[in-house]
Amino acid sequence: MKKMEISQEGLALIKRFEGCSLTSYLCQANVPTIGYGSTRGVKMGMEITQERAEALLLEDVADFEDAINENVLVPLEQNQFDSLVSWCFNIGANAMENSTCIKVLNEKQYEKVPHEIKRWNKVTVNGDKQVSDGLVRRREAESLLFKNEPWHEV
Numbered sequence: 600m601k602k603m604e605i606s607q608e609g610l611a612l613i614k615r616f617e618g619c620s621l622t623s624y625l626c627q628a629n630v631p632t633i634g635y636g637s638t639r640g641v642k643m644g645m646e647i648t649q650e651r652a653e654a655l656l657l658e659d660v661a662d663f664e665d666a667i668n669e670n671v672l673v674p675l676e677q678n679q680f681d682s683l684v685s686w687c688f689n690i691g692a693n694a695m696e697n698s699t700c701i702k703v704l705n706e707k708q709y710e711k712v713p714h715e716i717k718r719w720n721k722v723t724v725n726g727d728k729q730v731s732d733g734l735v736r737r738r739e740a741e742s743l744l745f746k747n748e749p750w751h752e753v
Contacts, residue, residue, distance in 0.1 A: 686716050
């Protein structure tokens with residue numbers, strides 16, 4: 600299969616839900632983060648430009664494009680690919696690789712994928728898994744994008 604790349608629509612979804620910070624901060628998982636959710640090599644007290652934030656996003660997204668391209672064995676439409684890259688960007692490649700979502704997708708059960716995406720709506724707070732309203736909204740948007748339905752109002 601041809602290697603796919605994220606579209607501007609997919610990048611827009613990631614940007615909307617990640618937001619952009621030009622100074623480093625601790626994310627919900629207590630990891631130093633900057634730009635649009637970049638964590639690689641980030642230390643507290645860092646500052647970057649908007650241009651660097653955009654470049655970091657593209658560098659990070661490339662890793663998740665590769666992960667989806669390597670793990671999805673069935674054909675995808677662009678909107679489906681974009682949805683999965685956004686989801687993987689947020690949960691990580693290891694979690695994606697071992698997920699039921701990828702298993703059902705590779706069994707060509709496309710109709711089950713939106714439900715499986717929505718299951719990834721929890722954060723760990725003090726050792727407890729709790730539903731995150733932000734993740735519920737993001738997963739809804741990713742599920743809608745997967746189905747090629749409008750997601751911008753979520």
